Amino acid sequence: MDYLDLYNFWKTDEFFDIVTRNELAALNLEADEKEIEDRFYRDLEFGTGGLRGVMGAGTNRMNKYTVGKATKGLGEYLLATYGSELCKERGVVIGYDIRNNSEYFSSTAANVLSSMGIRVYLHAHARPTPQLSFSVKFWNALAGVVVTASHNPKEYNGYKVYDEFGCQLVPWQAKQVIEYVNAVTDYRTIDFTGNDSLISMADVTDNFVAAVMKQIRYDSKEAKADLKVVYTPLHGTGNVPVQKALRLDGFIQIDSVAEQVVPDGNFPTVVSPNPEDRRALELGIAQAKRTDADIVLGTDPDSDRVGIAVKVADGKYQLMTGKQVGALLMDFVLDNTNLTSLTHPAVVKTVVTSELGTEIARKKGLTVFSTLTGFKFIGEKSTQYEQAKINGNLKQDYHFVLRYEESYGYLAGTHARDKDAVVSALLICEMATKSKAEGMTLVDKINQIYAEFGYYRDALDSFTLKGNDGLEKIGSMMSELRSGDSPFEHTAQVIDYSKAVEAEPGFGTLPTSNVLKYILIDGSWIAVRPSGTEPKIKIYYSIKGADDEEAEKKLEEFQNTIQAKLGLK
Numbered sequence: 026m027d028y029l030d031l032y033n034f035w036k037t038d039e040f041f042d043i044v045t046r047n048e049l050a051a052l053n054l055e056a057d058e059k060e061i062e063d064r065f066y067r068d069l070e071f072g073t074g075g076l077r078g079v080m081g082a083g084t085n086r087m088n089k090y091t092v093g094k095a096t097k098g099l100g101e102y103l104l105a106t107y108g109s110e111l112c113k114e115r116g117v118v119i120g121y122d123i124r125n126n127s128e129y130f131s132s133t134a135a136n137v138l139s140s141m142g143i144r145v146y147l148h149a150h151a152r153p154t155p156q157l158s159f160s161v162k163f164w165n166a167l168a169g170v171v172v173t174a175s176h177n178p179k180e181y182n183g184y185k186v187y188d189e190f191g192c193q194l195v196p197w198q199a200k201q202v203i204e205y206v207n208a209v210t211d212y213r214t215i216d217f218t219g220n221d222s223l224i225s226m227a228d229v230t231d232n233f234v235a236a237v238m239k240q241i242r243y244d245s246k247e248a249k250a251d252l253k254v255v256y257t258p259l260h261g262t263g264n265v266p267v268q269k270a271l272r273l274d275g276f277i278q279i280d281s282v283a284e285q286v287v288p289d290g291n292f293p294t295v296v297s298p299n300p301e302d303r304r305a306l307e308l309g310i311a312q313a314k315r316t317d318a319d320i321v322l323g324t325d326p327d328s329d330r331v332g333i334a335v336k337v338a339d340g341k342y343q344l345m346t347g348k349q350v351g352a353l354l355m356d357f358v359l360d361n362t363n364l365t366s367l368t369h370p371a372v373v374k375t376v377v378t379s380e381l382g383t384e385i386a387r388k389k390g391l392t393v394f395s396t397l398t399g400f401k402f403i404g405e406k407s408t409q410y411e412q413a414k415i416n417g418n419l420k421q422d423y424h425f426v427l428r429y430e431e432s433y434g435y436l437a438g439t440h441a442r443d444k445d446a447v448v449s450a451l452l453i454c455e456m457a458t459k460s461k462a463e464g465m466t467l468v469d470k471i472n473q474i475y476a477e478f479g480y481y482r483d484a485l486d487s488f489t490l491k492g493n494d495g496l497e498k499i500g501s502m503m504s505e506l507r508s509g510d511s512p513f514e515h516t517a518q519v520i521d522y523s524k525a526v527e528a529e530p531g532f533g534t535l536p537t538s539n540v541l542k543y544i545l546i547d548g549s550w551i552a553v554r555p556s557g558t559e560p561k562i563k564i565y566y567s568i569k570g571a572d573d574e575e576a577e578k579k580l581e582e583f584q585n586t587i588q589a590k591l592g593l594k
Contacts, residue, residue, distance in 0.1 A: 028065035077183035098206030116144025120157035125290035136219030153328035155445035176299035192442035193401035236440035261326030300332025357456035404442035482576035
């Protein structure tokens, strides 16, 4: 059927609920044909990142039926892989965030799986994505699902799948699930009724926080009591676990942004609930100015990312980038860890993360591993070494001290296999405390690091090209880049991750990914990557210079060069 046939089918077939049919009936074929086409020109793709899309009626939207289709496919995969007895015994954990329809979609998924004879542990409250990762291991489940669109606009929602180790599915796993999802061609085969005897409501928040507390690195209660913190969960899930962890660690001056503590999937006080967007912390910074706070923390709706602003002087607050915070955490965590007690300490980062943190790690004698973009690949690294050790195939054991990526995501500890803003908030406050006790801010501290390792200017440009036309244009951009020479002078190396790129010895090659990275003679690099979940093309810059002025000048030059090449200027 073409998109108009599908539209009419969804609008009239009584299998679809009255809310869905009324929503579609309200569209006018003449005035809204482009909208109808966008809703039905394809199935919302279940890719390596699961589902993510605008909510609404249609095959290309997040709704009860597309969630049901994905869940039925996941259930069929689990039954075929593990068998009905194990699926009934170990089951699936389902979590959700505060977005509109997240709780509804999580209940929908629970009903579909339980109707298939699969046990479900359903989170009793909206909680952070890393808590879902923790819960999978806590319950010894076969898989996990979390309903979230992270920091996307309010119109979006999503559906991510985790394996039995609490790690997001990586491509080779997702490929198997996708085959089962795509095999669900008739929505009427999905049973939404549910089996209550197989659904348990679960809340392991206290267990999760207890696991986070094992990462404490700085013990001065007096100094912690002196740190003044402003915290905003940006209407999301972070408030309960972040505040619990900080207070248990001895932080008593925590001032919440009252307007943003209230869970609200409409995110009424922000343009975007993304701590990477400087506007997201405006209310927090304004409150910090009134209270003379030392630091502002903001976690995104599913609390796997955290952004910060630091008081510098005269009531001014400076936002810090994810790569700066990654380098600061690297320095702090390694300085406050007994590395001699660890067997082969190591860190893991992505290929589009600044090299500053890795320079710090290598100077302290750690091994550095790089993965493809996406924390699922960082989580996979832990699983690979854990399983190799269990199977006796590993000659050298590694202890992963810190894992981090460029987009404000960090993880210390083994309690989760996904980035965790709860443990990150704890460690950020601890390192801010230590710096304050030494008469410094975190800005002073990063400048110390620059003085030792060189100045890095990191940036990210993201361009949204909506609709099918936008996706085609993004594909053309990547093809054009691959067909020609590097657009940058003084290029030392071009790495095309769509081809085989060697991983560390013993683990073959990295999975292929649609990423191009240009490494320049001076150590700077630029990477171009389409988003895996949104109609965006992203350009990452890590510019090395003698000082801020030189790095900023280089950055502007490289931005102009690549954007002109791609027709984005």
